Amino acid sequence: MIDRIQQLPVLGEVWQTTLGWQPNKKQQEQFQKLYEEIIIGNRQFNLTRITEPREFWEKHLWDSLAGLSGLEIANELEAGQPLYVIDIGTGAGFPGIPIAIALPFWTVTLLDSTRKKMFFLSGLIAKLDLKNIQTLIGRAEEIGQNPLHRQAYDLALLRAVGEATVCAEYALPLLKIGGLAILYRGHWDRKDNLSLQFAAEKLGGKIERVTEFVTPLSQSIRHCIYLRKMSPTPEQFPRAVGIPVQKPL
Numbered sequence: 001m002i003d004r005i006q007q008l009p010v011l012g013e014v015w016q017t018t019l020g021w022q023p024n025k026k027q028q029e030q031f032q033k034l035y036e037e038i039i040i041g042n043r044q045f046n047l048t049r050i051t052e053p054r055e056f057w058e059k060h061l062w063d064s065l066a067g068l069s070g071l072e073i074a075n076e077l078e079a080g081q082p083l084y085v086i087d088i089g090t091g092a093g094f095p096g097i098p099i100a101i102a103l104p105f106w107t108v109t110l111l112d113s114t115r116k117k118m119f120f121l122s123g124l125i126a127k128l129d130l131k132n133i134q135t136l137i138g139r140a141e142e143i144g145q146n147p148l149h150r151q152a153y154d155l156a157l158l159r160a161v162g163e164a165t166v167c168a169e170y171a172l173p174l175l176k177i178g179g180l181a182i183l184y185r186g187h188w189d190r191k192d193n194l195s196l197q198f199a200a201e202k203l204g205g206k207i208e209r210v211t212e213f214v215t216p217l218s219q220s221i222r223h224c225i226y227l228r229k230m231s232p233t234p235e236q237f238p239r240a241v242g243i244p245v246q247k248p249l
């Protein structure tokens with residue numbers, strides 16, 4: 001079955017010119033294996049609609065790592081600084097798995113409430129022999145009130161999880177003071193910025209930066225919003241399961 005799965009493009013030059021980093025041979029093999037396992041898993045678990053190799057490269061691999069470009073991924077690699085990262089609403093493992101492959105000395109927790117996706121991800125992590133990833137099944141609202149996880153992470157990642165204000169309520173309680181949440185968004189405008197700023201302040205955070213970038217193959221516009229945690233999040237946040245979505249801040 002694996003014979004029919006195509007090869008991902010390598011595009012080392014594109015990685016280098018856009019993000020100042022490119023995968024080594026082992027990482028490229030891990031990306032290929034990740035692709036193969038997702039294509040196979042898709043038959044059973046309905047993981048992603050993005051299956052064409054170049055589109056997978058751009059929308060799942062490149063996009064996941066583009067969110068870190070503001071952190072100067074190459075410098076982080078050199079510094080070897082270990083960080084605790086949580087990918088909230090990881091789905092099929094994005095952006096968390098490509099980041100764990102690129103930065104093997106970071107510890108990445110993949111969080112999702114969908115048990116069957118997490119079952120798939122546990123098998124995938126074992127097959128890829130990724131020692132720096134753990135999986136966590138649960139709702140962000142509950143994990144954020146769990147003392148084992150509250151204020152325990154340096155970096156929180158959220159892609160395609162919901163409204164930005166909802167993402168802020170999920171992410172900020174989980175961050176250490178000084179930690180950073182990265183919200184991966186498509187469209188972003190002044191109105192989005194104002195409502196997120198309002199919510200972030202209630203949660204002990206602030207918008208540090210908004211980065212617009214153009215994807216290298218299809219030339220689409222994407223945004224990453226960087227929220228810095230400035231002070232402890234008040235105890236009442238995150239609110240009970242479902243409330244952040246029903247009554248956004």
Ligand code: SAM
Pocket residue numbers: 088089090091092093094095111112113114117138139140141158159160161
């Ligand atoms: N981040 C992935 C990506 O970009 O491909 C998956 C996005 S998928 C559209 C959204 C995921 O968020 C789903 O798998 C869903 O189960 C998860 N999710 C939504 N709300 C959640 C919550 N409150 N706690 C945990 N997971 C949640």
